Amino acid sequence: MGAAHGGTLSARYLPGSTAVHRLEPHAKLVSVLTFAVVVVATPVHAPWAPAAYAGYLLAVLAVAAVAGVGPGRLLRGLVVEVPFVLFAVLLPFVAGGPQVEVLGLSLSRTGLAAGTGLLAKATLSILAATVLAATTEPRALLRGLERLRLPQVLVQILMFMIRYADVVGGELHRMRIARESRGFTGGGLRGLRVVGATAGALFVRSYERGERVHLAMLSRGYRGSMPTGPSVPVGTRSWAVALSLPLAAAAVLLAGILLG
Amino acid sequence: MTAPPPSLLVEDLAYAYPDGHQALFGVDLRVERGERVALLGPNGAGKTTLVLHLNGILRAGRGRVAVAGLPVEKRSLQEIRRRVGVVFQDPDDQLFMPTVGEDVAFGPRNLGLPEPEVTARVAAALEQVHMSDAADRPPHHLSFGQRRRVAVATVLAMQPEIVVLDEPSSNLDPAGRRELAEVLAELPVTLLMVTHDLPYAAQLCPRSVILDGGTVVADGPTGELLTDADLLAAHRLELPYGFDPTPT
Numbered sequence: 001m002g003a004a005h006g007g008t009l010s011a012r013y014l015p016g017s018t019a020v021h022r023l024e025p026h027a028k029l030v031s032v033l034t035f036a037v038v039v040v041a042t043p044v045h046a047p048w049a050p051a052a053y054a055g056y057l058l059a060v061l062a063v064a065a066v067a068g069v070g071p072g073r074l075l076r077g078l079v080v081e082v083p084f085v086l087f088a089v090l091l092p093f094v095a096g097g098p099q100v101e102v103l104g105l106s107l108s109r110t111g112l113a114a115g116t117g118l119l120a121k122a123t124l125s126i127l128a129a130t131v132l133a134a135t136t137e138p139r140a141l142l143r144g145l146e147r148l149r150l151p152q153v154l155v156q157i158l159m160f161m162i163r164y165a166d167v168v169g170g171e172l173h174r175m176r177i178a179r180e181s182r183g184f185t186g187g188g189l190r191g192l193r194v195v196g197a198t199a200g201a202l203f204v205r206s207y208e209r210g211e212r213v214h215l216a217m218l219s220r221g222y223r224g225s226m227p228t229g230p231s232v233p234v235g236t237r238s239w240a241v242a243l244s245l246p247l248a249a250a251a252v253l254l255a256g257i258l259l260g
Numbered sequence: 261m262t263a264p265p266p267s268l269l270v271e272d273l274a275y276a277y278p279d280g281h282q283a284l285f286g287v288d289l290r291v292e293r294g295e296r297v298a299l300l301g302p303n304g305a306g307k308t309t310l311v312l313h314l315n316g317i318l319r320a321g322r323g324r325v326a327v328a329g330l331p332v333e334k335r336s337l338q339e340i341r342r343r344v345g346v347v348f349q350d351p352d353d354q355l356f357m358p359t360v361g362e363d364v365a366f367g368p369r370n371l372g373l374p375e376p377e378v379t380a381r382v383a384a385a386l387e388q389v390h391m392s393d394a395a396d397r398p399p400h401h402l403s404f405g406q407r408r409r410v411a412v413a414t415v416l417a418m419q420p421e422i423v424v425l426d427e428p429s430s431n432l433d434p435a436g437r438r439e440l441a442e443v444l445a446e447l448p449v450t451l452l453m454v455t456h457d458l459p460y461a462a463q464l465c466p467r468s469v470i471l472d473g474g475t476v477v478a479d480g481p482t483g484e485l486l487t488d489a490d491l492l493a494a495h496r497l498e499l500p501y502g503f504d505p506t507p508t
Contacts, residue, residue: 216348218317
């Protein structure tokens with residue numbers, strides 16, 4: 001199980017049977033999305049914003065604890081955030097308006113608030129998404145997206161990505177070994193050219209594979225939509241459980257707006 | 261009562277690719293129900309082009325194809341693709357769903373079968389290829405030989421009139437090759453096997469057809485064709501070293 005289901009891309013999945021694991025994938029998706037909306041809706045410049053962020057953080061950490069997702073896994077999930085961090089760090093330097101002195105640097109006050117807010121919002125949303133990824137198998141996520149009426153084309157693209165990530169990765173690996181077996185060591189401009197050629201060859205191969213897969217699908221009666229198996233209806237109770245995260249966040253936001 | 265129509269009837273089939281390259285020049289082929297036929301020929305003989313006509317992926321430039329009496333036409337495509345099960349050469353092309361079970365269910369679900377029937381067909385098809393315990397596994401965790409057998413199951417689940425295999429023995433290790441042969445030998449279906457693995461043809465197919473230059477150049481009992489050294493040499497077909505094709 002776990003990594004065995006979907007290869008590279010499901011390395012993020014932690015097998016388990018906690019309450020969070022057992023929830024229907026589409027309920028979890030709705031939950032994470034609404035949570036992100038509530039987090040993003042928090043006004044950055046409100047004086048109570050830091051308290052609200054802390055509240056949201058508590059809520060996500062509580063869910064992570066129930067799901068058995070450890071701090072190490074959460075931190076690794078945050079790696080995707082790095083580009084945001086760079087952008088957020090730039091903001092206080094480039095934004096205009098009143099300036100404040102921090103450690104001898106002159107920083108924009110609004111830029112500082114915007115940067116911190118951006119960072120906090122991105123971190124909170126990614127933490128929630130990390131818990132989702134750790135408790136839901138990739139193919140279950142796809143079923144969830146499908147039940148949420150995401151266009152079939154997008155679901156199918158994602159499905160093929162999960163299925164073929166390993167196949168294409170394997171091809172890339174073999175090409176690299178073949179390259180190195182002929183004395184290629186990389187580095188320098190010449191190296192870049194070779195890597196570019198590899199990428200081109202990989203693209204052509206993948207494109208051709210795509211055509212062959214399409215033929216194989218047509219041969220088995222494919223007419224543009226992916227047939228799915230039976231799906232069980234979701235009870236009110238699991239919806240309530242799934243939505244407890246965004247509801248808690250919404251309560252924090254409401255409290256901020258009313259009291260702050 | 262007349263005899264049932266042949267499983268596969270190809271008459272005077274010609275085809276040129278859009279770039280002008282002519283691949284087939286009038287192919288005639290008749291496969292009776294329950295027959296096992298090997299389609300032999302060198303690379304570039306037009307074997308794959310012919311296969312893609314059998315289920316209507318390519319449309320005949322001239323001539324006609326009929327499967328169990330039903331002509332391959334635009335409006336019959338869905339039924340044609342149920343009747344003709346094509347197993348492609350690379351199982352990674354054939355198996356695109358997240359698990360083996362879902363993949364085998366893909367065809368039956370496209371046919372719009374009710375879910376209990378789909379489940380039953382998936383179980384039966386996996387049983388026929390000795391892969392029952394793999395239903396919940398993702399395809400890329402199976403060995404190459406296992407994947408190829410699952411690929412066979414994906415078309416068996418559609419209960420086809422004829423199973424067409426494109427190079428079934430390619431890239432298999434000796435054990436995988438034997439296991440697949442055991443599975444194929446047991447299948448109660450009409451079989452057309454495209455290959456240049458002549459011993460495999462001798463083992464599984466009583467009758468062989470040689471395709472070269474886009475036409476059928478020989479058609480007869482496999483044993484006879486494989487002992488005709490001049491015929492084989494004329495069409496770039498060779499027996500492996502030490503193999504004796506004389507029927508015992």
